[in-house]
Amino acid sequence: MKKMLKIMAMLFVIATVVFAAGCAEQGEEEAAEGTAEESAPVEETASAEVNASGEDMPTYIVGTEAQFPPFEIVDSRGKVVGFDVDLLNAIAEDQGFKVQYLDQDFAGLIPALQTGNIDIIASGMTITEEREQEVDFSEPYITAGLALAVPINNEEIQSVDDLQGKTVAVQTGSTGFMKAEELKEAGGIAEIKDFPHVNEAIEELKIGGADVMINDLPVTEAFIAAQPDVIKIVGEPLNSESYGFAVRTGNTELLQKINTGLENVKASGQYDELLTNLPKYMEE
The missing domain is CATH 3.40.190.10 (Periplasmic binding protein-like II)
Known part of the structure; x- marks a missing residue:
């Protein structure tokens, strides 16, 4: 009888330990889950700018x-x-x-x-x-046009009729470039020098590397307004064009x-x- 009671007591102790361990493990898992939920990043939605119609602004x-x-x-x-x-x-x-x-x-x-x-x-x-x-x-x-520009002291070139045998500076891909090609094909220009930027074409004219520049009228006028003693426009606009x-x-x-x-x-x-x-x- 005493032996039986000892065995039952031992079983009770073991069951108690197992139960306590299980509760502890479950508690740790719940705590871990709670911590993970608290530390998980909150997805933020960016607020895009909207136009007057309430649509996102492209x-x-x-x-x-x-x-x-x-x-x-x-x-x-x-x-x-x-x-x-x-x-x-x-x-x-x-x-x-x-x-x-x-x-x-x-x-x-x-x-x-x-x-x-x-x-x-x-x-x-x-x-x-x-x-x-x-x-x-x-x-x-805006309405523009092409203009002939020469160094301020040039009196030889007065119009497109005076371009025979001359060297012309233009911007690559511009309508001035297209006009220069047209004039060269007609036998009125000896050489075309084209540059990626119009300020480079102006510089070529200033240093004497070209006799004349063909460029958009308002741009040439704006340059002359800023530096009036460098180049001048001669003749009439070569055409009328719009931007x-x-x-x-x-x-x-x-x-x-x-x-x-x-x-x-x-x-x-x-x-x-x-x-x-x-x-x-x-x-x-």
């Missing part, structure tokens, strides 16, 4: 050749500024989208647009039939936003205010 990459004052230029802080930038920013604000500028050579802008590396071209780009086969243009936002913003062919949604925004900016009077600020970009 961001479009804008390609520009930022050495074309007063339309595009990089200021002392490394920021792209200019008339085109101010105008497109105003259009973007009106239409509820954002823009980010990418500076690159002018000749590479249309290929970059076609491959999807950029969404918009804002670079003082003239609307031409040839370019309209590659991109879709907005409504014109437009460009998007990929068939991107009607973005094109409509730009055209509607441009119309609204003009109607508000903001466009006229931007025009009055053109000379300030020559001071950057």
Whole structure:
């Protein structure tokens, strides 16, 4: 009997220990789960900017050749500024989208647009039939033209009729370049020197490496206003042309936003205010 009682007591002790261990293990697991829940990262939802319609504001990459004052230029802080930038920013604000500028050579802008590396071209780009086969243009936002420029002391060249045997400086891929090629084919120009940026073409003219420059009239006028004793415009504008913003062919949604925004900016009077600020970009 005594032996039986000892065995029962031992079984009771073992059962008690096992039960206590099980409770302790369960408690540790629950505590661990509770700690894990407390330390798990809380997923945060980013608050995107929305436009007037309550939709997320899309961001479009804008390609520009930022050495074309007063339309595009990089200021002392490394920021792209200019008339085109101010105008497109105003259009973007009106239409509820954002823009980010990418500076690159002018000749590479249309290929970059076609491959999807950029969404918009804002670079003082003239609307031409040839370019309209590659991109879709907005409504014109400024009327320009091509001008002949010569060193300030040059009295020999007075018009396009005086270009026989002369060397012409132009910007690569520009309408000035196209006009120079046309004149050369007609036998009126001896040599064409083309440069990635218009300021390089102006510099070539200044140092005597070229006799004349063919370039957009408002850009040449802006340079002369900033440095009046370097070059001068001679003769009449070679043609009349207009600038437009460009998007990929068939991107009607973005094109409509730009055209509607441009119309609204003009109607508000903001466009006229931007025009009055053109000379300030020559001071950057």
